[in-house]
Amino acid sequence: MNNPFKFGSVVDEPYFTDRTNELAYIKHSMNSTNHIVLISPRRFGKTSLVKKAIKEINRPSIFINLQMAVSVENLASLLLKEIFKLRPFEKVKHLMTHFRIIPTISTNPFSDAVDVSFQPSLDSTAILEDALALLEKVSSPTNRIITVFDEFQEIMGIEKGLDKRLRAIMQEQQNINYIFLGSQESMMTQIFERKKSPFYHFGMLMHLDKIPYDDFMQYITQRLPLKDDRQTNDIAKDILDTTLCHPYFTQQLASQVWEILTYSDVKENIVKEAVEQLTIIHDLDFERLWMNFNKTDKYIMLNLAHKKQPSSTRSLPTSTIYSSVKRLMQMGYIIKINEYEIEDPFFRNWLIKKQG
Numbered sequence: 001m002n003n004p005f006k007f008g009s010v011v012d013e014p015y016f017t018d019r020t021n022e023l024a025y026i027k028h029s030m031n032s033t034n035h036i037v038l039i040s041p042r043r044f045g046k047t048s049l050v051k052k053a054i055k056e057i058n059r060p061s062i063f064i065n066l067q068m069a070v071s072v073e074n075l076a077s078l079l080l081k082e083i084f085k086l087r088p089f090e091k092v093k094h095l096m097t098h099f100r101i102i103p104t105i106s107t108n109p110f111s112d113a114v115d116v117s118f119q120p121s122l123d124s125t126a127i128l129e130d131a132l133a134l135l136e137k138v139s140s141p142t143n144r145i146i147t148v149f150d151e152f153q154e155i156m157g158i159e160k161g162l163d164k165r166l167r168a169i170m171q172e173q174q175n176i177n178y179i180f181l182g183s184q185e186s187m188m189t190q191i192f193e194r195k196k197s198p199f200y201h202f203g204m205l206m207h208l209d210k211i212p213y214d215d216f217m218q219y220i221t222q223r224l225p226l227k228d229d230r231q232t233n234d235i236a237k238d239i240l241d242t243t244l245c246h247p248y249f250t251q252q253l254a255s256q257v258w259e260i261l262t263y264s265d266v267k268e269n270i271v272k273e274a275v276e277q278l279t280i281i282h283d284l285d286f287e288r289l290w291m292n293f294n295k296t297d298k299y300i301m302l303n304l305a306h307k308k309q310p311s312s313t314r315s316l317p318t319s320t321i322y323s324s325v326k327r328l329m330q331m332g333y334i335i336k337i338n339e340y341e342i343e344d345p346f347f348r349n350w351l352i353k354k355q356g
């Protein structure tokens, strides 16, 4: 029997639950000429949701992770590479004859994968314009290519003014729907909600939440390998009390619980046992993270591990606390839903244990 829980990569049926309204909204928007901005903390399910919506409306798409783009030339190469996955180079090369800077294109003879690169150039705008113009040309108004930029906030770090140049090109395009994904809430809202930003209101803003409790409860109880309904419910409840419905960590913990129930003799405190096992597996990582925190970070993390909010800590100046909270959020160690919480329930457990 296969483990019915999945974590760590994009999920679709049968590992996908809820998100009915979000799916409908994305599909609806992609059938118009609008763009979408989708924001959530890391590992909430942005990529899974968008991939599922695209699959259901059966439209061509390309995915670019801006974390992988280190320069404008590099971004243009990534775009071209993705375009060649949709339309073979041989079939579109006649659309590239006007390219102002010619990329080097090579094909791996074994895998047929195409590699694209540009020499560093003085005119990176021309390179980007040409790549995006090709994207527009290979697309069509009746079957618009959905172009997804993951971790879009990274645009601000690639090259100064890139946001302005990108926006100038994109606003002229007719045949593309853009989806901008981002996990840095404050930077994403700066980009799309600040009046002076070139991308101000460029797409419809959507925040992705955790998965609702009742839905996750049903998802877990249907998959646990137990006959006793009450025990099943108690275990599912313990899982969600630990993970607070975080999509990734819930699937990870449920998966570990399933392993224990299926392959071990442990009969009691199953969820506690699974949490312990996962905490031990990550011990070295947590140790390393901890060593890189400064004193204020440590103070805040320890308080949060005991569910004490940063605002209730009075022994440090408020500005010191909040610059640390901001940094910890940017690095993804804490998230804010209604209140601040430690993102990783196993790290939280590790902190509580280390404190004795």
Ligand SMILES: Nc1ncnc2c1ncn2[C@@H]1O[C@H](COP(=O)(O)OP(=O)(O)OP(=O)(O)O)[C@@H](O)[C@H]1O
Pocket: 006, 007, 008, 009, 010, 011, 015, 016, 017, 018, 019, 040, 041, 042, 043, 044, 045, 046, 047, 048, 049, 183, 211, 247, 248, 249, 251, 252
């Ligand atoms: N709709 C869903 N139903 C059940 N589990 C989900 C769902 N969406 C996400 N998950 C869980 O969360 C994990 C992360 O999903 P995904 O990679 O789509 O998130 P993401 O927000 O794109 O993450 P990242 O910030 O790393 O790019 C999945 O592997 C899965 O375990």
Ligand SMILES: [Mg+2]
Pocket: 046, 047, 048, 150
């Ligand atoms: Mg993702």
